[in-house]
Amino acid sequence: MSNYEKKYFDLKKLENFAKELCSKLKIGNIVFLKGELGSGKTTFARYLLSNLYKIKNLKPPNSIKSPSFPLLITYDLYDLEVYHYDLYRIKNNAELVELNIEENLKNSITIVEWPERLIQKINHYKYYLIELKIYNENTRLIETNFDLIND
Numbered sequence: 001m002s003n004y005e006k007k008y009f010d011l012k013k014l015e016n017f018a019k020e021l022c023s024k025l026k027i028g029n030i031v032f033l034k035g036e037l038g039s040g041k042t043t044f045a046r047y048l049l050s051n052l053y054k055i056k057n058l059k060p061p062n063s064i065k066s067p068s069f070p071l072l073i074t075y076d077l078y079d080l081e082v083y084h085y086d087l088y089r090i091k092n093n094a095e096l097v098e099l100n101i102e103e104n105l106k107n108s109i110t111i112v113e114w115p116e117r118l119i120q121k122i123n124h125y126k127y128y129l130i131e132l133k134i135y136n137e138n139t140r141l142i143e144t145n146f147d148l149i150n151d
Contacts (some may be wrong), residue, residue, distance in 0.1 A: 003145065003146055004143075004144065004145050005086035005142075005143070005144050006137060006141060006143050006144075007138050007141075007142050007144075008086070008140070008141055009139065009140050009142050010138055010139055011043070011138070014040065014043065014044060014047065014140065014142070015047045017139075017142070018044055018047030018048045018051055019051045021049070021053040021128065022052050022055055023055070023108050024046055025048075025052070026109075027080065027106075027107060027108060027109060028082050028105065028106050028107075028108075028109075028124055028125075028126065029109055029110070029126060029127070029128065030105060030109075030110045030111075030112065030122075030126070030128070031045075031048065031110070031111045031112070031127070031128045031130065032112050032115035032118075032119060032128065032129045032130065033045060033107070033111065033112065033113045033114075033115070033129075033130055033131075033132065034115060034116065034129070034130070034131040034132070035131055035132035035133060036133070036134065038134065039128075039132040039133060039140060040108070040132045040140050041113045041114075041132055042066040042086075042113065044130065044132065045066075045084060045111050045113065046064040049064050049075060049082060049084070049111075050064065050109060052075075052077060052080070052082060052109070053075075053077060056077045056078065056079075056080065056138065057080070058077060061075075064141070065085070065114060066086055066113070067084050067085060067086040068086045068089065069089075071086060071087070071089065071090070071099065072084065072085050072086075073106065073126075077089055080108070080109065081104075081107065081108040081109075082108060082109045082110070082111065083101075083104050083108050083109075083110045083111070084110075084113075085099070085101065085109045085110070085112045085113065086112075086113040086114060087113065087114040087115060087116075087117060087118060088114040089113060090114075090117060090146070093117065093121075096117055096118060096121070098129060101118065101122070102121075102122060105122065105125055128144070128145075128146055128148065129144065129145040129146075130142060130143075130144050131143040
């Protein structure tokens with residue numbers, strides 16, 4: 001994968017991009033999703049999760065929700081766990097520490113919405129950084145930085 005790209009995506013292209021990324025994800029990888037409210041972070045996370053289920057020949061859940069209020073939702077795909085965090089409501093580093101995120105990073109695929117506070121703390125891990133920006137009602141500008149992954 002290239003190290004830095006900017007592309008415009010409608011929902012179908014966003015889904016295809018998530019599918020492509022899923023084929024490359026491994027245990028220990030982190031996907032950071034940045035962007036303003038309504039930019040498509042949770043939609044992209046849903047596409048990632050649905051495709052991970054399909055790769056494992058499993059039926060995706062009927063509803064993949066944002067972990068805005070529980071802060072974390074986990075998905076068990078038999079030999080793989082996916083941790084989906086939404087850190088929007090985290091106000092300080094003490095709250096972040098209470099989540100014990102680092103404890104699970106090496107043994108799962110981790111998706112983090114609103115990762116700004118966390119990126120500074122775990123920059124020694126391999127991660128994909130995806131920033132979604134609203135271009136118009138149906139299109140998003142996606143900026144990716146994948147050179148942080150050393151395969």
